[in-house]
Amino acid sequence: MLANYDYYCPHCDAKLTADRQIHFLVCTTNFELANLYLSAVPGEYGHRSDYDLKIKNGDRVEFHCTSCRANLQSKTYPDFVEIHLKVTPEVVFEVLFSPICGEKITYVIMENEMVKYRDDFYSIMRNYKKTG
Numbered sequence: 001m002l003a004n005y006d007y008y009c010p011h012c013d014a015k016l017t018a019d020r021q022i023h024f025l026v027c028t029t030n031f032e033l034a035n036l037y038l039s040a041v042p043g044e045y046g047h048r049s050d051y052d053l054k055i056k057n058g059d060r061v062e063f064h065c066t067s068c069r070a071n072l073q074s075k076t077y078p079d080f081v082e083i084h085l086k087v088t089p090e091v092v093f094e095v096l097f098s099p100i101c102g103e104k105i106t107y108v109i110m111e112n113e114m115v116k117y118r119d120d121f122y123s124i125m126r127n128y129k130k131t132g
């Protein structure tokens, strides 16, 4: 199950997952970095933050690594945020999700192709709630 796997920064390899959440820094409208958490459980959409981000559907959010602070925008697919999913230390998948609030679009890169892995599984949305 994807929910049991850990996600890592593609730049510094820091682990981003803890307590079934993926921890990011995001750029606020004041150009500060604030904590933002997405559920690491596929199908649980939305975000939590200790900062009033004032984001609404359609807003693009800039994601950064909590450790090295690198911008996590994918170089190959600039419309997406890229994180690494480690199934085992040798088996690493690139996971792409949309940084647009309200867009539920998620891909996994397999053999250099963007493929759907089951349903879309991560999205930053206004409310952090379970669906389905």
Ligand SMILES: [Zn+2]
Binding pocket: 009, 010, 011, 012, 013, 014, 065, 066, 067, 068, 069, 070
């Ligand atoms: Zn990093």
